Amino acid sequence: MSSRSSTSNPEPVVVERAGPTAVSAPGKVLLAGGYLVLDPKYSGIVVSTSARFYTFIRERIDGQPAGQKIVVKSPQFLRASWSYQVVFTKNGTVGLVPSVENSLLGSERKNKFVQLALERVLFLAIEKVGYQLLKVATDQGLEIIIVGDNDFYSQRNQLSERGLPNVISSLAQIPQFAYTDCSLADVHKTGLGSSAALITSLVTGLLVHFKVIGAADLTDDPKSVGKAFVHNVAQYVHCLAQGKVGSGFDVSSATFGSQLYTRFAPEVLQPLMGEQVPTKLQPFLIGTNASWNQRIQPFKLPPQTSLMLADVDAGTDTPAAVGRVLSWKKSDPQKASELWTQLGATNDQLAAALSNLTALHTKNPAAYAAAVDRLCGQPPKQWAASSKDEVTQAFALANKLTEVIRGYMREMGRLSQVPIEPAEQTRLLDACLAQNGVVGGGVPGAGGYDAIWILTLTASKANAAAPSSMSEVESVWTGWKEMNVSPLSCGESMERGVRVENPETVLEWLKKPGYVQH
Numbered sequence: 372m373s374s375r376s377s378t379s380n381p382e383p384v385v386v387e388r389a390g391p392t393a394v395s396a397p398g399k400v401l402l403a404g405g406y407l408v409l410d411p412k413y414s415g416i417v418v419s420t421s422a423r424f425y426t427f428i429r430e431r432i433d434g435q436p437a438g439q440k441i442v443v444k445s446p447q448f449l450r451a452s453w454s455y456q457v458v459f460t461k462n463g464t465v466g467l468v469p470s471v472e473n474s475l476l477g478s479e480r481k482n483k484f485v486q487l488a489l490e491r492v493l494f495l496a497i498e499k500v501g502y503q504l505l506k507v508a509t510d511q512g513l514e515i516i517i518v519g520d521n522d523f524y525s526q527r528n529q530l531s532e533r534g535l536p537n538v539i540s541s542l543a544q545i546p547q548f549a550y551t552d553c554s555l556a557d558v559h560k561t562g563l564g565s566s567a568a569l570i571t572s573l574v575t576g577l578l579v580h581f582k583v584i585g586a587a588d589l590t591d592d593p594k595s596v597g598k599a600f601v602h603n604v605a606q607y608v609h610c611l612a613q614g615k616v617g618s619g620f621d622v623s624s625a626t627f628g629s630q631l632y633t634r635f636a637p638e639v640l641q642p643l644m645g646e647q648v649p650t651k652l653q654p655f656l657i658g659t660n661a662s663w664n665q666r667i668q669p670f671k672l673p674p675q676t677s678l679m680l681a682d683v684d685a686g687t688d689t690p691a692a693v694g695r696v697l698s699w700k701k702s703d704p705q706k707a708s709e710l711w712t713q714l715g716a717t718n719d720q721l722a723a724a725l726s727n728l729t730a731l732h733t734k735n736p737a738a739y740a741a742a743v744d745r746l747c748g749q750p751p752k753q754w755a756a757s758s759k760d761e762v763t764q765a766f767a768l769a770n771k772l773t774e775v776i777r778g779y780m781r782e783m784g785r786l787s788q789v790p791i792e793p794a795e796q797t798r799l800l801d802a803c804l805a806q807n808g809v810v811g812g813g814v815p816g817a818g819g820y821d822a823i824w825i826l827t828l829t830a831s832k833a834n835a836a837a838p839s840s841m842s843e844v845e846s847v848w849t850g851w852k853e854m855n856v857s858p859l860s861c862g863e864s865m866e867r868g869v870r871v872e873n874p875e876t877v878l879e880w881l882k883k884p885g886y887v888q889h
């Protein structure tokens with residue numbers, strides 16, 4: 372067990388009981404920049420999802436005082452509850468000891484994401500608020516409930532059990548935080564970044580609950596030092612728990628929301644990834660530490676567009692795919708450099724084209740809406756020739772760029788012999804992109820068979836009669852025979868990053884029928 376000492380003298384403290392704390396963080400979709408975003412020379416277009424991960428923290432356990440015990444419950448899953456003892460010693464150190472009953476939980480006896488988040492935030496807390504205050508904050512025991520919106524986990528079983536068709540409108544009939552009746556090891560995850568959203572939500576909830584940061588620190592301003600600290604701590608814990616340092620786009624979007632993301636130099640984590648935990652963590656993670664040189668440019672999709680996500684049959688082993696792509700890149704540096712340069716430039720052009728559409732809406736909302744309503748009734752291949760107006764031309768350009776990016780991703784897959792956009796996904800995407808009002812689509816992140824994303828136009832409210840491209844795309848999905856295509860979240864809102872929630876509201880959600888209390 373690691374332990375940690377305080378920097379402040381043990382003074383008698385006025386005990387002020389902390390009320391409950393609730394925090395949520397969004398999932399992610401990497402629309403463009405897969406593999407390239409591992410290199411700080413390139414950026415990725417990351418959209419935060421409407422699916423969010425929630426952490427709810429309150430004192431006492433099942434309403435009873437439970438000195439220095441922490442129980443973390445994940446009630447959507449079988450055997451997903453972990454308990455720990457916070458250990459304070461006379462020389463002012465703190466440690467976290469997993470309770471014996473965890474080992475009785477079978478395959479879920481340990482959750483490294485949960486355990487490392489608790490342990491490392493306790494170390495940071497004793498550095499920041501001191502031994503006495505931290506002891507008070509845990510002396511009644513803590514009950515922590517962690518839940519993810521349904522889209523993080525495949526709902527196919529839920530839909531079939533309810534006799535509901537596998538369509539977007541059915542998803543709203545499944546209770547929020549629905550019980551999956553399976554273990555975490557067996558659940559089919561949908562690739563929206565549940566671990567990154569979990570870690571960001573749990574770490575932030577603990578930092579707020581232990582008063583290491585204030586709720587006011589959680590603005591979405593990428594320049595906020597408090598938010599940067601939250602980001603750094605969440606990246607540290609996520610990489611520690613995963614045992615690898617990815618690009619970190621998922622934790623960054625969970626923290627700051629949708630963005631153009633350029634990774635931090637991985638060396639910043641080097642001193643923190645060893646067995647030995649540094650005696651002081653704060654200096655490495657503080658928001659003003661310039662070694663954390665990620666670049667975060669707020670981004671949002673254009674107005675009157677909706678991001679549709681579908682969960683496809685099989686999963687993708689991202690670490691294995693990354694390994695094979697980077698190994699090919701090393702074996703053919705010349706060809707890889709050409710491809711990375713062309714693909715990186717096209718990704719940046721797509722980001723600029725989508726941001727330009729938002730600017731065109733701001734410039735003339737009426738003309739923008741009229742153009743979108745018209746394009747809702749046409750397949751994208753007809754857009755460029757249909758009108759010379761700047762909104763039409765801008766959407767035609769965005770569509771063309773997504774198609775060029777798909778071509779480069781297929782080329783990367785061919786050269787590295789990794790199924791990035793395999794033929795089955797190409798056929799599904801081409802069928803979707805032939806529908807009216809579809810701006811573009813592709814395979815998110817590392818690609819493979821995990822999922823597809825489709826960006827569709829939505830008619831203005833004044834033009835309710837306009838055709839719905841979402842329905843046309845959904846018809847392709849429901850009629851698709853080659854693979855099982857299940858709809859996921861689908862929304863227009865560009866989600867904010869990690870934020871404090873009203874604990875009473877979250878508690879009400881957790882009490883609703885259909886949400887199984889364990």
Ligand SMILES: Nc1ncnc2c1ncn2[C@@H]1O[C@H](COP(=O)(O)OP(=O)(O)O)[C@@H](O)[C@H]1O
Pocket residue numbers: 445447451482484517518519523555560561562563564565566567569
């Ligand atoms: N509700 C939850 N409770 C506890 N742990 C969870 C929960 N959801 C996800 N996790 C952890 O995150 C891991 C999956 O993370 P990740 O690989 O990021 O999946 P994905 O990106 O497909 O959502 C799970 O194996 C589990 O350890």
Ligand SMILES: C[C@@](O)(CCOP(=O)(O)OP(=O)(O)O)CC(=O)O
Pocket residue numbers: 401404405406407408409562563564617618619620689693815816817818
């Ligand atoms: C390859 C990557 O650049 C993007 C992977 O994106 P995914 O969304 O596929 O990630 P997972 O949820 O872990 O499967 C690796 C990285 O950036 O870390």
